[in-house]
Amino acid sequence: MRRPRSLLGANPPATVGVLVIAAATLVLPQVLSAPNxxxxxxIGLATIVVAGLSLLMGFxxxxxxxQGAFYGFGAYSAAILAIHGWPPIIALVAAVVMTAAVAxxxxxxxLRLEGHALAFGTLALQLIFLSVLSQTPSFSGGAIGLTxxxxxxxxxxxxxxxxxxxxxxxxxxxxxxxxxxxxxRSRPGRGLRAMATSPSAASAAGVGVVSYKLxxxxxxxxxxxxxxxxYAFFLAYISxxxxxxxxxxxxxxxVVVGGLGTVSGAFVGAAVVTIVAQVLTSLGTGPSLPAQxxxxxxxxxxxxxxxxxxxxxxxxxxxxxxxxxxxxxxAKLERRATLRPAAGTVTGPVLAPATVETDGAHAAxxxxxxxxxxxxxxxxxx
Amino acid sequence: xxxxxxxLVTGVSRGFLFALLATGFVIIYRVTKVVNFAQGxxxxxxxxxxxxxxxxxxxxxxxxxxxxxxxxxxxxxFGAVTILGKMSTIASLxxxxxLALLCEAVAMLVWGTTPLTYSGLSGHDxxxxxxFVQPQYLLLIGVSLVVLAALWLLLDHTYVxxxxxxxxxxxxxxxxxxxNVKAMGLLSFAIxxxxxxxxxxxxxxxxxxxxxxxxxxAILGFAAAIVxxxxxxxxALAGGLIFGIAEELVAGYWSQANETAVALALMILLLxxxxxxxxxxxxxx
Amino acid sequence: xxxxxxxxxxILSVDGLLVRYGAAIALEDVSLEVGRGEMVAxxxxxxxGKTTLLNTLSGILAPSAGTIRCAGRLAHVPEGRELxxxxxxxxxxxxxxWKAPSRDPARIYELFPKLRDLSRRKAxxxxxxxxxxxxxxxxxxxxxxVLAIDELSQGLAPIVVQEIGRYLxxxxxxxxxxxxxxxxxxxLALELCARAYVLETxxxxxxxxxxxxxxxPAVRSAYLGGHVTT
Numbered sequence: 001m002r003r004p005r006s007l008l009g010a011n012p013p014a015t016v017g018v019l020v021i022a023a024a025t026l027v028l029p030q031v032l033s034a035p036n037x038x039x040x041x042x043i044g045l046a047t048i049v050v051a052g053l054s055l056l057m058g059f060x061x062x063x064x065x066x067q068g069a070f071y072g073f074g075a076y077s078a079a080i081l082a083i084h085g086w087p088p089i090i091a092l093v094a095a096v097v098m099t100a101a102v103a104x105x106x107x108x109x110x111l112r113l114e115g116h117a118l119a120f121g122t123l124a125l126q127l128i129f130l131s132v133l134s135q136t137p138s139f140s141g142g143a144i145g146l147t148x149x150x151x152x153x154x155x156x157x158x159x160x161x162x163x164x165x166x167x168x169x170x171x172x173x174x175x176x177x178x179x180x181x182x183x184x185r186s187r188p189g190r191g192l193r194a195m196a197t198s199p200s201a202a203s204a205a206g207v208g209v210v211s212y213k214l215x216x217x218x219x220x221x222x223x224x225x226x227x228x229x230x231y232a233f234f235l236a237y238i239s240x241x242x243x244x245x246x247x248x249x250x251x252x253x254x255v256v257v258g259g260l261g262t263v264s265g266a267f268v269g270a271a272v273v274t275i276v277a278q279v280l281t282s283l284g285t286g287p288s289l290p291a292q293x294x295x296x297x298x299x300x301x302x303x304x305x306x307x308x309x310x311x312x313x314x315x316x317x318x319x320x321x322x323x324x325x326x327x328x329x330x331a332k333l334e335r336r337a338t339l340r341p342a343a344g345t346v347t348g349p350v351l352a353p354a355t356v357e358t359d360g361a362h363a364a365x366x367x368x369x370x371x372x373x374x375x376x377x378x379x380x381x382x
Numbered sequence: 383x384x385x386x387x388x389x390l391v392t393g394v395s396r397g398f399l400f401a402l403l404a405t406g407f408v409i410i411y412r413v414t415k416v417v418n419f420a421q422g423x424x425x426x427x428x429x430x431x432x433x434x435x436x437x438x439x440x441x442x443x444x445x446x447x448x449x450x451x452x453x454x455x456x457x458x459x460f461g462a463v464t465i466l467g468k469m470s471t472i473a474s475l476x477x478x479x480x481l482a483l484l485c486e487a488v489a490m491l492v493w494g495t496t497p498l499t500y501s502g503l504s505g506h507d508x509x510x511x512x513x514f515v516q517p518q519y520l521l522l523i524g525v526s527l528v529v530l531a532a533l534w535l536l537l538d539h540t541y542v543x544x545x546x547x548x549x550x551x552x553x554x555x556x557x558x559x560x561x562n563v564k565a566m567g568l569l570s571f572a573i574x575x576x577x578x579x580x581x582x583x584x585x586x587x588x589x590x591x592x593x594x595x596x597x598x599x600a601i602l603g604f605a606a607a608i609v610x611x612x613x614x615x616x617x618a619l620a621g622g623l624i625f626g627i628a629e630e631l632v633a634g635y636w637s638q639a640n641e642t643a644v645a646l647a648l649m650i651l652l653l654x655x656x657x658x659x660x661x662x663x664x665x666x667x
Numbered sequence: 668x669x670x671x672x673x674x675x676x677x678i679l680s681v682d683g684l685l686v687r688y689g690a691a692i693a694l695e696d697v698s699l700e701v702g703r704g705e706m707v708a709x710x711x712x713x714x715x716g717k718t719t720l721l722n723t724l725s726g727i728l729a730p731s732a733g734t735i736r737c738a739g740r741l742a743h744v745p746e747g748r749e750l751x752x753x754x755x756x757x758x759x760x761x762x763x764x765w766k767a768p769s770r771d772p773a774r775i776y777e778l779f780p781k782l783r784d785l786s787r788r789k790a791x792x793x794x795x796x797x798x799x800x801x802x803x804x805x806x807x808x809x810x811x812x813v814l815a816i817d818e819l820s821q822g823l824a825p826i827v828v829q830e831i832g833r834y835l836x837x838x839x840x841x842x843x844x845x846x847x848x849x850x851x852x853x854x855l856a857l858e859l860c861a862r863a864y865v866l867e868t869x870x871x872x873x874x875x876x877x878x879x880x881x882x883x884p885a886v887r888s889a890y891l892g893g894h895v896t897t
Contacts (some may be wrong), residue, residue: 063476065479108653116417117653119475120649121650123601127642127643128646131642131643242611252479260472297486300491302480303482307477311469356590541761544758544761548754551752552751554745555749558743558749559762560762560765
């Protein structure tokens, strides 16, 4: 069936969405008030981190609980270099490169482990990072942190003030998302998807399994480092409190909400989780309310998100949206065709095929069921 | 010398706590291939529930037993959430992370943020080679040994234990033989919960616990389980003792703040060594 | 080397089976019968749906339509053996009796004497033929009335396959155990079994006595290498 080539390209809903968001990013910084601008910038920074983590989780199938550490490493590197006189923009670039290098070195070792071990390994990294920070006060400012970080200057232009950062962050975020999109659409991207579902099949097809995982790991760390470096210049002050284990977990939640492996999902996840977190904090803070209520609320909601979302919306918000639009489109097409009785209705429970690939989201999900496939995957899920 | 002995006693006790945690990881992994991030939460909840029961007047001994049963029930619930229905490995892992967070939130809500403790086995401190050891330490070591021995017997030497191993070894074949893989998985989670609960009720009199103790406990318990490749309870015990003693020695002779970092670095090295060894074996077969 | 079935009601009866994988149809309108004491073959190429059929018979998959009637117990010996490789031979056998009253593997060791010396060895360290014996033994421990074997010959040397085939025939003759032999190796299947069904892309293409099928041109060219063998 030939559909007329739309001006909006192959995936109209997505293109429209992108245009709307692009317009919003141009308009919003002029319109939003100061505290909301901070939130806005925070969402932008988170989007950058999540873009990388989503790639790692959705395509390489690896869970990293250490993105907070890479975020912090980027922040501290940029801050320390800038304080010691390096031109801020060079410090920023150097911070990104250094973060990627550290991740590559560590990743080369850690990625030889299986999934669950990598999760704990990156969590260990996070804890070690925090420990090192508190143990080297002369270098990192210890628990107090670093203050008076110089302003970010691009030659004669100084980026300062919430509005400038609002534009700057989103330009960087857009660039990062574009890079991710190209990675996922290209051959290496497809190779990663194949690998997430079956490493043996992928290696048989000639896809370099370890090298792609490593590239993705280093790339996701670089993204986090970039965001962290910008964060350091934005706030002009950093301390270890900002780079906690909770932050790493929050990034994972953003990926889950947005949809593993989706590019646009990075923004959706970052926005939803950041806004929810702020709402919960304001709900839980009050004169007569217990001091820990905000934390209880946020951790509780995060927990529920993680537990329920993976069952109900395994492809995240983006996946859900694309599935709904597909259903609407299909319903419209079917109404046009002549109605024929279905060949047979599925009555009993049937098992799904080994991989499910939903188009818009490009997320491959391995089915953990017990129908045998060479190499026995996650057991117990019958 | 007596200082070293003191460190060793403390280290061994903490080591047994880690061993209990590690065995919980092992049993759940052996049956379901899931790594349970919430393992540390069982320790926290078990201890806190015992604390509340004692506070409500329930006698010593009974409180602890009830708390362990409650932990087992919580474990069962977590198991149901994690393994019922179809989920990929990455999804199960993330689900257990969510469950751990939920425990922290509940713990914070119900018991607050201050560290909690209660008095353990009463009686005079016993003398060992120049140092005084609280009886609670001996209780911890004694009970742990009994529990771990029982579990090792269960897994390696009973019919049911072998069926549990079969479930992870080959879930398809296990199903064909009529073993209810899901039920076995739930059972393993319940046992994991109970193990965590035992650890919690025994350790609380010695080292106060807070709502967020679960992360550190989980990661060290995992490190110990790794020594046993996540499948061997006896090696997990050895691992627990290694990490417990190492931690105490670092805290005593270097600095308290470094103890976790060193333990973690040790864990990473272990993980790498294991992966290296596995690759070597793979080349031979 | 064949045996014929008794004239009473079949031990296994499948009627109009429809099995789907999501939207795709794996088996359509599949009907077959295994009589008491019979050895029946199901021949088909890779991807024809043989394993799907066995998985449905043993309850792993649920059919969308059709009926399965088994007048006794069915044990499924899976393709590729699928042993518990971390456990020893003896444990593998005993676990087969999970739902059976007796866990004593003595009768299996009688049937397959070679396994006696291997009883404490880990299943992962056995040869292909030994593994196949353990797999069959494990299934037999359940005390079945029908034994369904998927790809007996897979990965085994012909001489080993012949040996195991002889064991099966003896078992069938001595105990009246019915056998459903699902195979790509048509020659083997037709040799051991009196009757056969041919499964092609999810449907039963033809069926009948092995002697006749062996000479049917379509079967010969597709499954028997095109020339007649005795």
